[in-house]
Amino acid sequence: MAPAPLNPTSFVVLGLIDALGEATPYELKGAASVRLGDFWSLAHSQLYAETDRLVGGGHLEVRREQSGRRRKHYRLTNRGKDAYVRWLADSDTDAYELRDPGLLKLALGAQPANLARAQLAVHEQKLAAYEAAAEAIDLPPTDGRVLALQAGIGHEREYVRFWSSLATQG
Amino acid sequence: MAPAPLNPTSFVVLGLIDALGEATPYELKGAASVRLGDFWSLAHSQLYAETDRLVGGGHLEVRREQSGRRRKHYRLTNRGKDAYVRWLADSDTDAYELRDPGLLKLALGAQPANLARAQLAVHEQKLAAYEAAAEAIDLPPTDGRVLALQAGIGHEREYVRFWSSLATQG
DNA sequence: TGAAGCATGTAATTTGTTACATGATTGG
C-alpha cells in the first residue's frame, strides 16, 4: 500500500518545520498562527496527528527528549525537504472554493438586509485586524506573508463593499 | 445520545429540498450546482449520507418507489422546515476562513511571480464564467442567487487585481 | 447489440473536530 499522499495540511507542517529547523507540535501551533494568521487555521490535535503521519511517510524524523517532558522534536528528512520544495515551486495549485457560510445563506434565500448588517460587522472587524497586523509587521514588502496579508485585506475590503451595499435597504 | 447537530451541509440539503418540494439525492446534486454554482460544492455521496442522517434526526421523510429503481424521494418534515427557517433567519452565521491554497503557498514562501501567473489564469477564467452566468441568469436582481453571484464576481475581480500586481515582476 | 454515459447507491479510507486528561510553570 502506497503511503498516503500529502495534502495541504502536510505542507503547512513541512513548511513551518522548514522555516523553524526543528519544532515540537506545540511550537508549530504558535508558528502557524503567526505565519498564516487566521486565513488557514489548524486544530492542535491535527498537528500531532500530521507530524506522526509524516514520520510514517519518511518526511520527518523525530528526536524525543530522554527525560522531563519527553517532548517530540521534528525535523525534515531529505525526502521531506524535497517534497516541500517541489510543492512550493509547483505553480499548479489545488482549486479554491469560496465556501462562505454568509453567502450560502444569501444564496438560499435569507433576507439580505439583516444578514448584511451582521456580516458587515464581522468583516469590518476582520479588516481592521488585518490592517493592524500589516501595520505591525516588520518584514520587507515582498515577503510572502506580507503579500498574503495584502490579499486578505483586499478580500475583506471587497466584503465590506459588498455587504454595505446590501445593508442599507430593508 | 443527542442527535448530531445540523451543519452547513445539512442546511444546504434542507434548503434545496425546501425549494424543490421533494427530491432524490440525484436531483439535489443538480440543484446544488445550479443554485450554489461552484462556490459550495458537495460530492454526490455526501448527499446520500446527509439525507439519511436528516431522516434519522426527523428533519426529512422518505418515500421510496415501490418498483423499478426504487428511488428515495425526500421531503421536509415540520421539524425540518422549522430548523431551516430558523437557520435562514438567524443572521449569526458561522465564521469564514479564506483557506486559499494559492495564498498558502505564497505565505509559505513560493516565488510570487510564477505562482501569480498561474493563479491569474485560474481566476480570470473563473471571473469570465461568473460573468457569463450573471449574463444568462433570469431572475430579479434582488434574488439571493444573483446577489451571491455578484459577490463571487467581486471576489474574482479582487483576485485578478491582486495576482496581476504580482505577475508582472520576475 | 453493445458502448457510452446517466443515475443510484454503498463501502473504505482519510481527515478534521471535539472532548478528555494530565503534567509543568508561573505569578499573586
Add this chain to the structure above:
DNA sequence: CCAATCATGTAACAAATTACATGCTTCA
C-alpha cells in the same frame, strides 16, 4: 502554595473524499 494557564498528548466521533459497483437508457 495554589490557581491559572501553558504545554502536551490521546481518544472518540463526525464528516468528507475516493473508490467501487451496478442497473438503466439511448443511440449509433
